[in-house]
Amino acid sequence: MSVVYKAKTFDLSGLSGITDATLAMHFKLYEGYVANTNLLNEQIAELSSGEITPKVMPVYSELTRRLGFEYNGMVLHEWYFGNMKNGGSGDPAKESAFHKAAEASFGSYENWKKNFVTVGKMRGVGWAATYHDPVTGNLSNHWINLHETGNVAGFAPILIMDVWEHAFIRDYAPAERPKYIEAFFSNIDWAACDDRLARGGAARPIGK
Numbered sequence: 213m214s215v216v217y218k219a220k221t222f223d224l225s226g227l228s229g230i231t232d233a234t235l236a237m238h239f240k241l242y243e244g245y246v247a248n249t250n251l252l253n254e255q256i257a258e259l260s261s262g263e264i265t266p267k268v269m270p271v272y273s274e275l276t277r278r279l280g281f282e283y284n285g286m287v288l289h290e291w292y293f294g295n296m297k298n299g300g301s302g303d304p305a306k307e308s309a310f311h312k313a314a315e316a317s318f319g320s321y322e323n324w325k326k327n328f329v330t331v332g333k334m335r336g337v338g339w340a341a342t343y344h345d346p347v348t349g350n351l352s353n354h355w356i357n358l359h360e361t362g363n364v365a366g367f368a369p370i371l372i373m374d375v376w377e378h379a380f381i382r383d384y385a386p387a388e389r390p391k392y393i394e395a396f397f398s399n400i401d402w403a404a405c406d407d408r409l410a411r412g413g414a415a416r417p418i419g420k
Protein backbone atom coordinates (compact mmCIF):
# COMPACT_ATOMS: atom_id res chain seq x y z
CA MET A 213 0.00 0.00 0.00
CA SER A 214 1.69 3.22 -1.03
CA VAL A 215 1.51 6.49 0.86
CA VAL A 216 -1.02 9.03 -0.38
CA TYR A 217 0.65 12.44 -0.35
CA LYS A 218 -1.21 15.57 0.68
CA ALA A 219 -0.33 19.01 -0.68
CA LYS A 220 1.18 21.22 2.01
CA THR A 221 0.25 24.86 2.46
CA PHE A 222 2.76 27.67 2.79
CA ASP A 223 2.03 31.07 4.28
CA LEU A 224 4.06 33.26 1.92
CA SER A 225 1.69 36.14 1.17
CA GLY A 226 3.43 39.51 0.78
CA LEU A 227 6.87 38.35 -0.37
CA SER A 228 9.18 40.98 -1.76
CA GLY A 229 9.30 40.96 -5.59
CA ILE A 230 7.29 37.72 -5.94
CA THR A 231 3.59 38.55 -6.09
CA ASP A 232 0.73 36.66 -4.45
CA ALA A 233 -0.68 36.04 -7.96
CA THR A 234 2.54 34.24 -8.93
CA LEU A 235 2.47 32.25 -5.71
CA ALA A 236 -1.19 31.27 -6.19
CA MET A 237 -0.43 29.96 -9.68
CA HIS A 238 2.71 28.23 -8.41
CA PHE A 239 0.87 26.49 -5.55
CA LYS A 240 -1.60 25.11 -8.11
CA LEU A 241 1.26 23.72 -10.19
CA TYR A 242 2.76 22.15 -7.08
CA GLU A 243 -0.57 20.55 -6.19
CA GLY A 244 -0.55 19.03 -9.69
CA TYR A 245 2.72 17.26 -8.87
CA VAL A 246 1.28 15.90 -5.64
CA ALA A 247 -1.82 14.63 -7.50
CA ASN A 248 0.26 13.09 -10.28
CA THR A 249 2.62 11.39 -7.83
CA ASN A 250 -0.39 9.75 -6.16
CA LEU A 251 -1.91 8.86 -9.53
CA LEU A 252 1.29 7.20 -10.74
CA ASN A 253 1.60 5.18 -7.55
CA GLU A 254 -2.02 4.10 -7.93
CA GLN A 255 -1.56 3.07 -11.55
CA ILE A 256 1.63 1.14 -10.79
CA ALA A 257 -0.02 -0.63 -7.86
CA GLU A 258 -2.93 -1.59 -10.10
CA LEU A 259 -0.64 -3.01 -12.77
CA SER A 260 1.44 -4.78 -10.11
CA SER A 261 -1.63 -6.60 -8.84
CA GLY A 262 -1.75 -8.53 -12.11
CA GLU A 263 0.87 -10.33 -14.12
CA ILE A 264 3.47 -8.08 -15.74
CA THR A 265 3.39 -9.70 -19.16
CA PRO A 266 5.73 -8.59 -21.96
CA LYS A 267 2.77 -6.62 -23.34
CA VAL A 268 2.27 -4.76 -20.04
CA MET A 269 5.99 -4.21 -19.39
CA PRO A 270 6.35 -1.08 -21.62
CA VAL A 271 3.43 0.60 -19.82
CA TYR A 272 4.83 -0.39 -16.41
CA SER A 273 8.28 0.93 -17.44
CA GLU A 274 7.01 4.26 -18.69
CA LEU A 275 4.95 4.87 -15.55
CA THR A 276 7.93 3.98 -13.36
CA ARG A 277 10.25 6.28 -15.30
CA ARG A 278 7.84 9.15 -14.66
CA LEU A 279 8.16 8.76 -10.89
CA GLY A 280 11.42 10.72 -10.88
CA PHE A 281 9.74 13.68 -12.57
CA GLU A 282 6.59 13.78 -10.44
CA TYR A 283 8.18 12.97 -7.06
CA ASN A 284 10.95 15.53 -7.54
CA GLY A 285 8.43 18.07 -8.88
CA MET A 286 6.52 17.64 -5.62
CA VAL A 287 9.42 17.56 -3.17
CA LEU A 288 11.58 20.28 -4.76
CA HIS A 289 8.64 22.69 -4.61
CA GLU A 290 8.23 21.91 -0.90
CA TRP A 291 11.90 22.64 -0.24
CA TYR A 292 11.65 25.84 -2.34
CA PHE A 293 8.51 27.24 -0.69
CA GLY A 294 9.89 26.07 2.65
CA ASN A 295 13.07 28.14 2.33
CA MET A 296 11.27 31.46 1.82
CA LYS A 297 9.40 33.66 4.25
CA ASN A 298 7.73 37.01 4.38
CA GLY A 299 10.31 39.42 5.83
CA GLY A 300 13.42 37.48 4.78
CA SER A 301 16.69 39.16 5.54
CA GLY A 302 18.84 39.07 2.40
CA ASP A 303 22.11 37.55 3.52
CA PRO A 304 22.49 35.22 6.52
CA ALA A 305 24.05 36.39 9.79
CA LYS A 306 27.82 35.82 9.96
CA GLU A 307 27.48 33.55 12.99
CA SER A 308 24.77 31.40 11.35
CA ALA A 309 25.43 27.75 10.52
CA PHE A 310 24.81 28.38 6.82
CA HIS A 311 27.25 31.29 6.66
CA LYS A 312 29.93 29.24 8.37
CA ALA A 313 29.33 26.21 6.12
CA ALA A 314 29.44 28.39 2.98
CA GLU A 315 32.71 29.92 4.18
CA ALA A 316 34.24 26.51 4.92
CA SER A 317 33.18 25.11 1.54
CA PHE A 318 33.69 28.08 -0.79
CA GLY A 319 36.25 30.25 1.01
CA SER A 320 33.61 32.90 1.72
CA TYR A 321 29.85 33.38 1.75
CA GLU A 322 30.26 35.80 -1.18
CA ASN A 323 31.96 33.08 -3.26
CA TRP A 324 29.14 30.66 -2.45
CA LYS A 325 26.55 33.28 -3.42
CA LYS A 326 28.29 34.16 -6.69
CA ASN A 327 28.44 30.47 -7.59
CA PHE A 328 24.80 29.81 -6.63
CA VAL A 329 23.51 32.85 -8.54
CA THR A 330 25.53 31.80 -11.61
CA VAL A 331 23.97 28.32 -11.47
CA GLY A 332 20.55 30.01 -11.22
CA LYS A 333 21.25 32.05 -14.36
CA MET A 334 22.08 29.01 -16.48
CA ARG A 335 20.03 28.74 -19.64
CA GLY A 336 17.16 26.29 -19.61
CA VAL A 337 14.51 25.47 -17.03
CA GLY A 338 15.29 23.75 -13.78
CA TRP A 339 16.51 24.43 -10.28
CA ALA A 340 19.55 25.78 -8.47
CA ALA A 341 20.35 23.75 -5.37
CA THR A 342 22.81 23.93 -2.51
CA TYR A 343 23.39 20.46 -1.15
CA HIS A 344 25.09 19.27 2.02
CA ASP A 345 27.29 16.19 1.72
CA PRO A 346 26.58 14.28 4.94
CA VAL A 347 29.93 12.43 4.73
CA THR A 348 32.32 15.36 4.26
CA GLY A 349 30.08 18.18 5.54
CA ASN A 350 30.82 20.10 2.35
CA LEU A 351 28.27 22.34 0.62
CA SER A 352 28.06 22.20 -3.17
CA ASN A 353 25.87 23.93 -5.75
CA HIS A 354 24.06 22.00 -8.46
CA TRP A 355 21.83 22.49 -11.48
CA ILE A 356 18.78 20.25 -11.63
CA ASN A 357 17.39 19.82 -15.10
CA LEU A 358 13.56 19.75 -15.20
CA HIS A 359 13.07 18.07 -11.80
CA GLU A 360 14.89 14.79 -11.92
CA THR A 361 18.33 15.12 -13.46
CA GLY A 362 21.17 16.40 -11.31
CA ASN A 363 19.88 15.61 -7.81
CA VAL A 364 22.63 13.93 -5.80
CA ALA A 365 21.54 10.73 -4.03
CA GLY A 366 22.06 10.94 -0.28
CA PHE A 367 22.96 14.63 -0.24
CA ALA A 368 20.64 16.91 1.76
CA PRO A 369 18.95 19.90 0.09
CA ILE A 370 19.74 23.05 2.07
CA LEU A 371 18.65 25.85 -0.28
CA ILE A 372 16.46 25.31 -3.35
CA MET A 373 15.60 27.95 -5.96
CA ASP A 374 13.04 27.34 -8.72
CA VAL A 375 14.22 28.85 -12.00
CA TRP A 376 11.52 27.49 -14.25
CA GLU A 377 9.95 30.49 -15.97
CA HIS A 378 6.60 29.86 -14.25
CA ALA A 379 8.31 30.90 -10.99
CA PHE A 380 8.59 34.52 -12.18
CA ILE A 381 6.95 35.07 -15.60
CA ARG A 382 3.98 37.00 -14.15
CA ASP A 383 6.36 39.40 -12.41
CA TYR A 384 9.34 39.64 -14.77
CA ALA A 385 10.16 39.23 -18.47
CA PRO A 386 11.93 35.98 -19.40
CA ALA A 387 15.24 37.85 -19.77
CA GLU A 388 14.85 39.36 -16.30
CA ARG A 389 15.65 36.17 -14.41
CA PRO A 390 18.48 37.99 -12.51
CA LYS A 391 15.85 40.36 -11.03
CA TYR A 392 13.82 37.36 -9.85
CA ILE A 393 16.94 35.81 -8.31
CA GLU A 394 17.56 39.07 -6.46
CA ALA A 395 13.96 39.01 -5.21
CA PHE A 396 14.33 35.36 -4.18
CA PHE A 397 17.38 36.26 -2.07
CA SER A 398 15.46 38.98 -0.27
CA ASN A 399 12.91 36.34 0.81
CA ILE A 400 15.21 33.51 1.96
CA ASP A 401 14.40 32.02 5.34
CA TRP A 402 17.96 31.43 6.57
CA ALA A 403 16.70 29.89 9.81
CA ALA A 404 15.09 27.14 7.69
CA CYS A 405 18.44 26.55 5.96
CA ASP A 406 20.23 26.35 9.33
CA ASP A 407 17.58 23.91 10.54
CA ARG A 408 18.11 21.70 7.48
CA LEU A 409 21.86 21.77 8.06
CA ALA A 410 21.40 20.79 11.70
CA ARG A 411 19.11 17.89 10.77
CA GLY A 412 21.21 16.76 7.84
CA GLY A 413 18.17 17.13 5.59
CA ALA A 414 16.33 14.37 7.44
CA ALA A 415 13.39 16.60 8.29
CA ARG A 416 10.51 17.11 5.91
CA PRO A 417 10.33 20.74 4.77
CA ILE A 418 8.37 23.46 6.48
CA GLY A 419 4.71 23.69 5.52
CA LYS A 420 1.39 22.43 6.78
Ligand SMILES: [Fe+2]
Nearest residue numbers: 374376378379
Ligand atom coordinates in the same frame (compact mmCIF):
# COMPACT_ATOMS: atom_id res chain seq x y z
FE1 LIG B 1 7.92 25.60 -9.93
